[in-house]
Amino acid sequence: MNKYCFGVDIGGTTVKIGLFTTDGTIVDKWEIKTSKEDGGSRILSDVSESLSEKMQEKGITKDEIEGIGIGVPGPVDDKGTVLTCVNLGWGTFNVAEEVTRLTGITNVKAGNDANVAALGEMWLGGGKGYSDMIMITLGTGVGGGVIHNGKIITGTKGAAGEIGHMLVNYEEEDPCNCGRKGCLEQYASATGIVKVAKRLLAKSEEESTIRDKENLSAKMIFDAAKEGDKIATECVEELGWYLGVACANIAAVVEPDVYVIGGGVSKAGVILLDVIQRHYEKYAFHAHKDKEFKLAELGNDAGIVGAAKLVIN
Amino acid sequence: MNKYCFGVDIGGTTVKIGLFTTDGTIVDKWEIKTSKEDGGSRILSDVSESLSEKMQEKGITKDEIEGIGIGVPGPVDDKGTVLTCVNLGWGTFNVAEEVTRLTGITNVKAGNDANVAALGEMWLGGGKGYSDMIMITLGTGVGGGVIHNGKIITGTKGAAGEIGHMLVNYEEEDPCNCGRKGCLEQYASATGIVKVAKRLLAKSEEESTIRDKENLSAKMIFDAAKEGDKIATECVEELGWYLGVACANIAAVVEPDVYVIGGGVSKAGVILLDVIQRHYEKYAFHAHKDKEFKLAELGNDAGIVGAAKLVIN
Numbered sequence: 001m002n003k004y005c006f007g008v009d010i011g012g013t014t015v016k017i018g019l020f021t022t023d024g025t026i027v028d029k030w031e032i033k034t035s036k037e038d039g040g041s042r043i044l045s046d047v048s049e050s051l052s053e054k055m056q057e058k059g060i061t062k063d064e065i066e067g068i069g070i071g072v073p074g075p076v077d078d079k080g081t082v083l084t085c086v087n088l089g090w091g092t093f094n095v096a097e098e099v100t101r102l103t104g105i106t107n108v109k110a111g112n113d114a115n116v117a118a119l120g121e122m123w124l125g126g127g128k129g130y131s132d133m134i135m136i137t138l139g140t141g142v143g144g145g146v147i148h149n150g151k152i153i154t155g156t157k158g159a160a161g162e163i164g165h166m167l168v169n170y171e172e173e174d175p176c177n178c179g180r181k182g183c184l185e186q187y188a189s190a191t192g193i194v195k196v197a198k199r200l201l202a203k204s205e206e207e208s209t210i211r212d213k214e215n216l217s218a219k220m221i222f223d224a225a226k227e228g229d230k231i232a233t234e235c236v237e238e239l240g241w242y243l244g245v246a247c248a249n250i251a252a253v254v255e256p257d258v259y260v261i262g263g264g265v266s267k268a269g270v271i272l273l274d275v276i277q278r279h280y281e282k283y284a285f286h287a288h289k290d291k292e293f294k295l296a297e298l299g300n301d302a303g304i305v306g307a308a309k310l311v312i313n
Numbered sequence: 314m315n316k317y318c319f320g321v322d323i324g325g326t327t328v329k330i331g332l333f334t335t336d337g338t339i340v341d342k343w344e345i346k347t348s349k350e351d352g353g354s355r356i357l358s359d360v361s362e363s364l365s366e367k368m369q370e371k372g373i374t375k376d377e378i379e380g381i382g383i384g385v386p387g388p389v390d391d392k393g394t395v396l397t398c399v400n401l402g403w404g405t406f407n408v409a410e411e412v413t414r415l416t417g418i419t420n421v422k423a424g425n426d427a428n429v430a431a432l433g434e435m436w437l438g439g440g441k442g443y444s445d446m447i448m449i450t451l452g453t454g455v456g457g458g459v460i461h462n463g464k465i466i467t468g469t470k471g472a473a474g475e476i477g478h479m480l481v482n483y484e485e486e487d488p489c490n491c492g493r494k495g496c497l498e499q500y501a502s503a504t505g506i507v508k509v510a511k512r513l514l515a516k517s518e519e520e521s522t523i524r525d526k527e528n529l530s531a532k533m534i535f536d537a538a539k540e541g542d543k544i545a546t547e548c549v550e551e552l553g554w555y556l557g558v559a560c561a562n563i564a565a566v567v568e569p570d571v572y573v574i575g576g577g578v579s580k581a582g583v584i585l586l587d588v589i590q591r592h593y594e595k596y597a598f599h600a601h602k603d604k605e606f607k608l609a610e611l612g613n614d615a616g617i618v619g620a621a622k623l624v625i626n
Contacts (some may be wrong), residue, residue, distance in 0.1 A: 075600060132469055146566060148466060155568025156445055159600035166565045167558055167596055178598060245480055252479045253459060253566045255468025283480055285491060287388060287472035 002066040005311050006051055007120075009071045009113060009303030010034065012087040015047055018304035019054055022066050022312050024124055028054065029304060040088040044095070048102035067107030067311030068099055071116035071303045075158030080110040083158055109310040113303055115152045115161050117262070118145025120306025125297040126260040134256045135296070136163050136243070138265035141177065142185040142192075148254060164189070166249065168242050187242040190218040190265050197221050197235045206231055222268035236275055244279025251288035262296025269295065315379040318624050319364055320433075322384045322426060322616030323347065325400040328360055331617035332367055335379050335625050337437055341367065342617060353401040357408070361415035380420030380624030381412055384429035384616045388471030393423040396471055422623040426616055428465045428474050430575070431458020433619025438610040439573040447569045448609070449476050449556070451578035454490065455498040455505075461567060477502070479562065481555050500555040503531040503578050510534050510548045519544055535581035549588055557592025564601035575609025582608065 001022050009016040011034060018029040032050050035042040051068065055061070072095060074085030080096030095110040111119070118127075118135030127133040131150040137143040142164025146153040153160045164185035165178055172182035174195075186192050194216050201211055208231040209224045210216060224232035247259055259276070266272060277293040284291075298305055314335050322329040324347060331342040345363050348355040364381065368374070385408060387398030393409030408423040424432070431440075431448030440446040444463040450456040455477025459466040466473045477498035478491055485495035487508075499505050507529050514524055521544040522537045523529060537545035560572055572589070579585060590606040597604075611618055 148461060153461060153567050155564075156570045156604075157568065157600060159564075159598070160566065160568040162565045162568075162598055162600065165598040166562045170558075180596065180598070245483075249479045249562055250566050251468075251472075252475045253473065253563050254466050255470065255473040255475075257469045283493065285472070285475055285478040285493070287470060287475065 001312070003064050004060055005066040005308050006068045007071075007304035007306070007308030007310075008047055008051075008068065009116070009307055010043060010047070010088065011073060011113070012036075015043070015050075016300070016304050017047070017050060017054075018301070018308060019058070020305075020308040026301070026305075028058070029301070030054075034088070036089055038089075040085075040090050043088060044098050045102055048099065051103060062105060065105055067109065068103065068105055069116070069307035069310030070095055070099060070108070070110040071113040071307045072110055073113045076110050076112050076154065077156075077158045078154050080108070082110065107311050111152055111154065111307070111310055112158055112161070114143035115145040115154065116306035116310065117143075117298075117302035118147055118161070118260070118306065119152055119309050120298055120302040120304070121260050121262065121296050122147050122150065122306075123309040124305050125302060126262070126294040127258055130257045130292075132254070132256040133258050133260060134163070134247070134250055134254075135161075135260045135262060136247075137263035137296075138188055138190065138261065139263035140190055142189045143263070146254065147256075153254075163246065163250070166246050168246055184242055184246050188239050188246075188265075190263075193218045193221055193235055193239050193265070196238050197231070200231050200234055200238075204231060208232065218265045219267065222265075222271060226271060236271065240272075240275030241279045243276045244281075245283050247276065247280045247291075248283040248285070248288065251284055251291065255288055256291070258292040258294055260294050260296050262302065266295055314625070316377050317373055318379040318621050319381045320384075320617035320619070320621030320623075321360055321381065322429070322620055323356060323360075323401065324386060324426070325349075328356070328363075329613070329617050330360070330363060330367075331614070331621060332371070333618075333621040339614070339618075341371070342614070343367075347401070349402055353398075353403050356401060357411050358415055361412065364416060375418060378418055380422065381416065381418055382429070382620035382623030383408055383412060383421070383423040384426040384620045385423055386426045389423050389425045389467065390469075390471045391467050393421070395423065420624050424465055424467065424620070424623055425471055425474070427456035428458040428467065429619035429623065430456075430611075430615035431460055431474070431573070431619065432465055432622050433611055433615040433617070434573050434575065434609050435460050435463065435619075436622040437618050438615060439575070439607040440571055443570045443605075445567070445569040446571050446573060447476070447560070447563055447567075448474075448573045448575060449560075450576035450609075451501055451503065451574065452576035453503055455502045456576070459567060460569075466567075476559065476563070479559050481559055497555055497559050501552050501559075501578075503576075506531045506534055506548055506552050506578070509551050510544070513544050513547055513551075517544060521545065531578045532580070535578075535584060539584060549584065553585075553588030554592045556589045557594075558596050560589065560593045561597040561601065564597055564604065568601055569604070571605040571607060573607050573609050575615065579608055
């Protein structure tokens with residue numbers, strides 16, 4: 001195997017890029033702006049130029065590059081074809097082939113950014129040492145990635161790992177962003193737990209340190225729960241219940257070794273793992289009990305790490 | 314690749330065995346009794362003798378055998394280790410290694426019987442032509458198998474594909490056979506739909522051809538639904554609803570191409586596929602819509618077919 005590889009994580013605002021050694025050390029990382037003009041047509045040539053400049057700067061030749069991995073904020077199939085990516089203005093085309101054309105490097109692979117981040121956490125983060133892993137990212141929404149035998153399950157049309165859109169509440173009346181009602185994302189995301197809190201506060205007269213707070217946030221709710229606030233604790237229990245039940249149902253399908261929880265909400269730390277795991281163990285089928293629950297470790301670097309891993313076997 | 318292989322499906326009463334050509338033709342199939350005496354210690358030597366006799370009968374030498382695949386009614390890990398199998402009286406040991414020792418054939422693989430049946434349906438049955446498939450077997454219980462990239466997802470402890478134990482009803486008060494409450498199996502199995510029918514009949518005064526029937530069966534309920542009986546139709550709708558929602562949640566994890574429905578209940582035919590698919594399409598995330606729903610085609614042969622496929626790449 002060659003000495004270096006690149007991991008590229010394309011976001012709506014910036015493209016994060018990492019230069020790695022193929023044994024898993026970050027040599028350098030940097031960002032460039034995402035040029036969304038003209039349907040995002042310049043994004044990949046900007047990336048290609050940036051990689052070329054970095055190779056010159058470091059005195060690295062093409063022969064030393066094992067490959068380029070790319071995470072894209074949209075569905076990507078097994079062959080590297082992105083199937084429309086609204087955030088970037090992209091239609092359907094093969095990202096991997098295009099980057100090969102631009103760089104002359106043949107080993108190029110592309111994947112969905114959430115899936116790629118999961119792969120990164122498996123390689124160097126919370127899922128290190130495991131080969132069958134579920135990553136759940138609790139941010140503004142709830143994302144996910146499914147790793148089986150050390151590789152991403154992409155799904156037929158690149159839409160596997162949409163854990164946030166598992167249907168977990170049949171009674172819900174408010175719609176999810178996806179238009180359906182009762183998705184996990186409605187209870188377990190940063191915005192979801194705030195909505196849950198507002199509902200619980202409205203239904204109760206109980207005093208609470210999170211009552212009448214402006215800009216109530218997931219962090220404020222978890223902080224209050226850590227201090228023993230009753231309503232905040234109920235919110236955390238509700239989030240843990242939905243996540244625990246969802247993880248139990250995921251186990252019934254693929255039975256992973258480990259669940260890695262990331263995203264902004266995961267900054268709450270051990271209290272979050274504990275509540276998910278407690279409900280998981282209660283609801284899991286007997287053959288699925290005793291699984292590991294871990295916090296993600298790579299933060300914003302998960303995308304470039306996982307992208308790099310795409311091209312390393 | 315050699316010309317022949319064996320597929321062995323070990324059940325609690327009989328062992329089904331098939332001799333196949335490696336291009337997928339059944340040359341012969343037969344059964345032997347499952348000897349459960351002495352903790353099932355003679356089962357594998359009985360199988361081994363039976364294979365040996367068949368090879369003599371057909372004039373086939375060991376050199377012509379590509380391998381032996383074995384389905385076992387219990388959890389089996391990726392390496393062929395069975396993790397206790399109550400039905401057969403087995404503890405934990407490596408089935409594949411034991412059969413190699415007994416037969417002198419090195420390419421031996423073992424898998425859980427439900428997973429192996431799923432592989433069979435992918436190879437020569439309802440899932441032919443697909444590589445990412447979910448099999449759901451609606452029998453006395455609800456079994457399942459998850460095929461990804463043409464191979465079984467076994468799960469860390471051999472317990473993936475336990476589709477029947479997805480939690481689908483949080484309000485259920487009666488326990489499932491597994492001890493939890495609200496498993497898919499409680500509504501979608503042959504016994505489950507009868508329980509659903511009894512509940513609906515008890516709650517309603519509506520005339521129904523399935524009212525007061527002795528030995529009410531899934532078949533009687535489907536037949537009545539086909540004739541337009543209102544309560545029977547409600548039962549079928551309820552079964553379809555739970556299966557449709559479960560399939561939508563499976564798609565959120567692995568996004569397969571096709572769902573293959575087998576087991577005794579699937580003899581109901583197109584009415585069953587239609588009701589599952591209708592509810593699936595209603596509840597699936599937008600990126601997961603338009604999947605295929607098919608009936609299993611191999612019946613009791615799925616186990617030997619899938620077992621044979623285990624040793625053919």
